[in-house]
Amino acid sequence: MIGASASPLVLQSVGITPFELSLFVFVLITAVLTALFTDVLASIVIFAAYSLGLSIIYTFYHAPDVGLTEAAIGAGITTVFLLLTIAKTSRPTSDDRFDSINWPAVGICTVFVLVVGSTLSAFPAVGDPGSPILTNADVTGYYLQTAYDETGAENAVTAVLAAYRGFDTFGEAIVVFAAGIASLLVLGREVFTT
Amino acid sequence: MSTDRDDTDGVARQRPMYTESQVIMTTVKTVIPFVLTYGLFITFHGTGSPGGGFQGGALIASVVLMIAFAFGIESTRQSLANRLVVGLGTVGVLIFAGIALVPMALGGNFLEYTKYYPVLGSALGLKKYEFVKYGMEAVEIGGIAFIVAGVLMGLFFILAAGVTPPAADESAGAAPLDEVTATEDQEDD
Numbered sequence: 013m014i015g016a017s018a019s020p021l022v023l024q025s026v027g028i029t030p031f032e033l034s035l036f037v038f039v040l041i042t043a044v045l046t047a048l049f050t051d052v053l054a055s056i057v058i059f060a061a062y063s064l065g066l067s068i069i070y071t072f073y074h075a076p077d078v079g080l081t082e083a084a085i086g087a088g089i090t091t092v093f094l095l096l097t098i099a100k101t102s103r104p105t106s107d108d109r110f111d112s113i114n115w116p117a118v119g120i121c122t123v124f125v126l127v128v129g130s131t132l133s134a135f136p137a138v139g140d141p142g143s144p145i146l147t148n149a150d151v152t153g154y155y156l157q158t159a160y161d162e163t164g165a166e167n168a169v170t171a172v173l174a175a176y177r178g179f180d181t182f183g184e185a186i187v188v189f190a191a192g193i194a195s196l197l198v199l200g201r202e203v204f205t206t
Numbered sequence: 207m208s209t210d211r212d213d214t215d216g217v218a219r220q221r222p223m224y225t226e227s228q229v230i231m232t233t234v235k236t237v238i239p240f241v242l243t244y245g246l247f248i249t250f251h252g253t254g255s256p257g258g259g260f261q262g263g264a265l266i267a268s269v270v271l272m273i274a275f276a277f278g279i280e281s282t283r284q285s286l287a288n289r290l291v292v293g294l295g296t297v298g299v300l301i302f303a304g305i306a307l308v309p310m311a312l313g314g315n316f317l318e319y320t321k322y323y324p325v326l327g328s329a330l331g332l333k334k335y336e337f338v339k340y341g342m343e344a345v346e347i348g349g350i351a352f353i354v355a356g357v358l359m360g361l362f363f364i365l366a367a368g369v370t371p372p373a374a375d376e377s378a379g380a381a382p383l384d385e386v387t388a389t390e391d392q393e394d395d
Binding site for chain 2: 076077079080081084085088089092093096097100161162163164165166167169170171173174175178179181182185186188189191192195196199201203204205206
């Protein structure tokens with residue numbers, strides 16, 4: 013690890029801090045509670061908290077673009093849309109706080125988590141200076157080195173989204189537009205407002 | 207306003223859609239200018255700092271959502287023309303597609319911003335790489351932010367309206383007769 017100090021991109025020490033650990037526990041608990049609550053309103057509020065925790069994690073790991081999107085769309089607008097949806101539907105009359113647990117579903121989820129979790133050991137530790145993304149950075153390094161000279165954008169993420177991968181972004185924008193049209197078709201209306 | 211929906215299907219816990227609250231209205235009035243400014247900053251400064259058209263457009267749409275929550279969805283819907291909501295999304299797609307397709311007409315690739323340089327370079331006094339920067343900003347602001355803001359506003363109002371057609375909704379409510387005819391007149395043009 014002596015060569016690590018020579019690398020220009022040394023991040024925090026390898027390992028997990030108590031702050032990260034508490035964030036992960038928070039996200040895990042809110043995710044499980046979202047599935048367990050009987051009251052849909054409580055589920056939606058906890059789901060918003062889950063998104064907020066996730067956006068803090070993204071920001072903490074130096075992905076502010078993703079964190080902003082998660083906070084605005086996940087915690088904000090999705091919550092509003094879900095609240096509107098339950099205002100239009102009837103709520104269950106059951107007085108139980110928690111839903112009964114569907115054990116076959118728990119079994120499938122456990123198998124899935126185990127399969128995905130078995131690949132965890134192949135990942136480098138967070139901030140590991142020996143990770144391939146820093147030592148063998150053909151693609152990442154190209155963007156980080158040339159994005160400013162070629163596009164004049166200080167934010168390399170925007171340079172990738174709007175210039176290098178602009179065709180993908182065009183497709184995504186069209187998908188958003190199509191979602192608006194699809195909602196009109198599904199709900200059988202011709203206008204959004206009056 | 208409290209009789210926004212009469213068909214509660216016997217569910218006693220159903221609350222009215224809109225409750226006028228001095229606290230919420232004052233909070234929203236205070237917060238809105240800052241959220242709108244932040245949304246515009248995120249949109250316009252997408253190439254220099256985190257953010258971009260998608261996040262900024264969502265923030266700008268959330269301003270309308272907050273106004274609707276504070277002052278009532280129905281009254282906000284009536285003051286927001288359908289032409290504006292649809293226009294935002296459609297104009298966004300046209301601007302994005304236009305900026306992307308003109309370089310192909312000039313013999314380049316899709317979204318090849320530098321193809322604008324031989325045509326507009328001397329007229330605007332910009333260097334070649336600056337066309338990429340301002341082209342990206344034009345796509346972020348005029349394309350993505352418009353589409354996202356328009357579609358999110360539209361999704362909000364159409365979700366709030368539900369599946370019932372608007373004409374039946376109006377006649378079911380206790381709206382005065384002249385109001386009903388006024389909205390019908392608006393729909394005609």
